[in-house]
Amino acid sequence: MGNKVSIGLLGLGVVGSGVIKLIENHQEKLVHQLGTDVQVKSVLVRNIDKQRDVDVDRTFLTTNPDDVLNDPEIDIVIEVMGGIEEARKHILNAFANKKHVVTANKDLVALHGPELQEAARKNKCDFYYEASVAGGIPILRGITDGLSSDRIRKVMGIVNGTTNYILTKMDKEGLSYDVALKQAQELGFAEADPTSDVEGLDAARKMAILARLAFSMNVDLDDVEVTGISDITLEDMNYADQLGYTMKLIGFANFDDRKLEVNVQPTMLAKNHPLASVNDEYNAVYVYGDAVGETMFYGPGAGSLPTATAITSDVVSVIKNMLLGVTGSQYLDPHFNKQLKTEEQRFGQYYVRLHVKDEVGVFSRISALFNELNISFKRILQNPIIKHEKAEIIVVTHKTSLDNFYAALNRLENLDAVIETKSYYKVEGDANQ
Amino acid sequence: MGNKVSIGLLGLGVVGSGVIKLIENHQEKLVHQLGTDVQVKSVLVRNIDKQRDVDVDRTFLTTNPDDVLNDPEIDIVIEVMGGIEEARKHILNAFANKKHVVTANKDLVALHGPELQEAARKNKCDFYYEASVAGGIPILRGITDGLSSDRIRKVMGIVNGTTNYILTKMDKEGLSYDVALKQAQELGFAEADPTSDVEGLDAARKMAILARLAFSMNVDLDDVEVTGISDITLEDMNYADQLGYTMKLIGFANFDDRKLEVNVQPTMLAKNHPLASVNDEYNAVYVYGDAVGETMFYGPGAGSLPTATAITSDVVSVIKNMLLGVTGSQYLDPHFNKQLKTEEQRFGQYYVRLHVKDEVGVFSRISALFNELNISFKRILQNPIIKHEKAEIIVVTHKTSLDNFYAALNRLENLDAVIETKSYYKVEGDANQ
Structure with missing residues (x-):
């Protein structure tokens, strides 16, 4: 790789543009940390002529995936195109060509994480996806490194900003679900079709990924039981308040006796619980370990810059591993066979x-x-x-x-x-x- | 090192005992993660015959530091004896003998961190001290790895459990400072001589360490301005409450225009600030980065098991580095020359x-x-x-x-x-x- 690391991007939406800006703005710090230049070399886009809010040399843009995936100079591929099948194919292709991959694609990692992990390992490539869970919060690192010597018993997460925003509005301002949803849509916190958020599917994807790493087993998306927030009424929110609780959409994963439970459901959380004061579009993940007790990681769950930060931190980790010659070893084989609780x-x-x-x-x-x-x-x-x-x-x-x-x-x-x-x-x- | 890593302990108080228990209880997980056995081989104590609440083979105990520091079989030295001069001498000795060191000693790291770091680097040894700041919260990793690609602007911490416990009691139960302190002493949250905690000195040590890593510069303990909590009255707490604030002892570090400010002082924090709901003996560190925005790490700030967890996680990191042959490179040289704000x-x-x-x-x-x-x-x-x-x-x-x-x-x-x-x-x- 010489004294330059070259990066290829798949996709150039807001997150992709954010990554390019971050890498440009932090050249000095990156060079200091890594002793090497980091350059974006080519970017796969659908339409080269589209107007963009980031300054990219148009000669870097390409509509041909091979320009990224088959360029021997490219060391790391960042996948920010979204979607499932095409992204999966490109990533498998990148691994086959011995390129490391960083992605923010939670849908893909939730569905095909174990397969992609396996392909990475076989090719001695790194596969990082910190940005796929809770945007800017370095929670996957927290679990795999920081709490590596602990036995994690329970992970509880507010891992969907849209639903947390809606529930906060209902709770604090007495808005009905429909009005709060509409407001969230107007502010860009919820999509025109909000199903994936409000029915808990997005949170379920993140919980599958979290449970895999926290408990070292291959958790499938289907293992996550899901209930959304669309049936929550102000009556129940008010009763919750009266009884000392706050209604939150909680992703819950628990592991004991080598048996697993993972679900996403509206939950009445005691107001003194650390997660109870996580409001608006913020995310937080609460981890209970045998030794450490209660810890919580809080931060923005989405947004182009927080997500781009997580991606760039992953890129820095990959480059460190490349420099040390130890790629392909960051996550471990699953240790336990999955057994779900009855x-x-x-x-x-x-x-x-x-x-x-x-x-x-x-x-x-x-x-x-x-x-x-x-x-x-x-x-x-x-x-x-x-x-x-x-x-x-x-x-x-x-x-x-x-x-x-x-x-x-x-x-x-x-x-x-x-x-x-x-x-x-x-x-x-x-x-x- | 073969397929066994041997560990020497300096000190066998509650934290040391906790480390021994954790390593024993997690043999299976450690072997799975590392592919190697991890064994405590010898422990430096003052009195071999003292009754202890951990089951250690008495032949492992020694009163001669050389049995730990000069044993060629020992790979990693864990310093949990506390104190400054003796601990410093032993650690420098360990580095000279090419042993990696993990410590929980915030006083030592705050005062002599740069010197010890330099000695570690020269000997290609690892020097980890996650447990020295906010016990069980993996905040140093969060800053050095998770947010590595961001530009950190501000770090604010509730990093002393004793003062947070006292302030919580004053705030929630209307106890005076003296009564709250006495209660904290009775419960073991405050020492008989509480000066170091209540005057903010303990928090200052942690802020010096945090600021060093967050802003990549050699911050000295003397750079941290300190005001304690002993003058806080219930009147001011009540006014704070009336105005929408909560009184907390906040460690504050801010870096812009390449100029630094670090201090510890009682601060009226808006109730909607994430740190405002961190109560009782809990700790939390709030980090503001240009890209990520607001994040917070929450957890137990002390306690033998949380501290032992942080130490053991550090030991796991050291062993990984040993296996990969890359010890001595985890923290970077300071990037910036220190310049304090006027x-x-x-x-x-x-x-x-x-x-x-x-x-x-x-x-x-x-x-x-x-x-x-x-x-x-x-x-x-x-x-x-x-x-x-x-x-x-x-x-x-x-x-x-x-x-x-x-x-x-x-x-x-x-x-x-x-x-x-x-x-x-x-x-x-x-x-x-």
Whole structure:
């Protein structure tokens, strides 16, 4: 590689432009850190003539992937084109040509991470994807390096900025879900078709990647159970507040007895939980390790510059590995075979809101039902809804198994006194009030 | 080194015992990560016969430093004995004998870090000290690896658990400083002689280390200006709360125009600042980078297991470097020559609480005084103190230079209407209320 490292880019959207700017602006620091020049040599684009907000020599632009993937001078390929199949093909191609790859493509890494990792290893190439989870937060490094000697038990993440923005607006300003979503769309925090964000799919991708690294196993995207935020009502948010909780979309991954649980679901989080004060479009990942206890990494989850920073930091790591001659060894083979927890093995506290007939003895019947299943209550609220001659009952349970909780929901449905189960949510932490 | 790495310990207090337990408990994971056994071979102690809460073969214990520092089989020395001079001598000795060193000794690293780093580099040895700052939080890695491609502008830290515990108790429970300190001492969060914590010296050590790595320059402990928490009153805490701030002991380091400012001082932090909800004995470090924007690393700042985790993670990094044959290159030479900011170059918002004569025109005279210095007000509170025929005035200024602010304080003292300047504090962030 001589005293120059050459980089090829696949894609030149906002993130790609950000990477080019960062590398240009930091030449001095990069040279100091690495003792070598770092230059972008060619960039794959769809349309060479398109107007761009970054100053790139047009002779660097190409519409032919081979100009990036087959150029023997190019050492590192940065994939910022997005999409799945084409990106996958190009990356596999890059590895076959002994090029290292850095990507921000969470969809691709979530779906095909293990395959790409394997191809990298075979070709002694580096494959880094810090930017794919929580943009500017160096969480993958935190897990693989910083906590390498700990046994991680639990990872909880607010890993989708769009949903966190919407929930913050609902919570702090009392906006309805629809109004908050519309506002997020107007501000560019949510896309015209917000499905992937609001239904939790984007968060699920990040949790699959996090769980893989935290627990050293091949977690598939399908292993992640997902519930989105589109059914959350202001009523439940207000009750959460009253009970000392905040509603957040939480990615949850837990590993014990060599068994794994990964899911994404709206969760009532005790207000004293470190994640509870992560607001607006910010992301944070909370990690619980046997030895270290509670840690949290907080920062911007998206944005072209934070993402470009994560990519450039990965590029710096790759160059260091190249200089040291140790590429292809940064992530380890999965250590554990994946085994998912059954519903009997998953435990949680739950919030349930019921509409019941407003008559004598209703609460004691409901209470007996939970009792029979050995589920005890932590909090109870009961309010009459006079206009409709019914009452609203809210309970927060102590810890119970998920199958047990589902059994309770089932029996509630068959109880004559229960008009409707309005909602139920998982609860995390102990509220102080 | 064969397929076994041997470790020598200097010291066997709670942290040393924790390291031994962690290495034993994680043999399986360590072997998987590193492909090599990791064994503690000998431990320097003062008294071999002392009762200990960790199961160590007594034949491993020694009172002769040479058994650790001169044993050719020992690859890595972990220094957890504390103190300055003896630890420094042993570590220099270890480097001279080509042993890598991991330490948790913030006092030593703050005072002699550059010298030790230089000795390590000369001998191609690794020198890691993640545990010296914010215990279990992998913040040094976050700065040197995760944000390596960014230009860090500002580091703010709650890096002392004792003072954060005391301030949290004062703030949330209305305890006075003395009562909160006593409680912290009873719970073991504060030492019998709490000077080093409450006067900010411990935090200053950590800020010197952080500033060195964040800004790539040799920062000395003497460069850190320090004010402790022992003069904080409940009155000022209550006013802070009323104005939308929380009082925290903040380590502040800022670098622009190649000029540095580092200090530790009680600061009124806007409640919406990520650091404002870091409570009890927890630590957090907030980093602002040009590209990434705001990030924060949160976790336990002390405790034997979190500290032992950081040490063991460092040991894992050293072993990886050994396996790759690249020890001695982890931290870089300082890039910038140190240049400290003058008071004219340091800017901040300030809170001032005055007792003034309760007579007509006082406020307008004070206001004119600030006006002449071009300092404008962001918030003003005025309350009569009827019993004593005086009034209390609180102002929060907009941003101004420190020399300008000091000039204002000086002039206030000479103003006839001002009875006393009760207190003043730096203010960070914009309160919402």
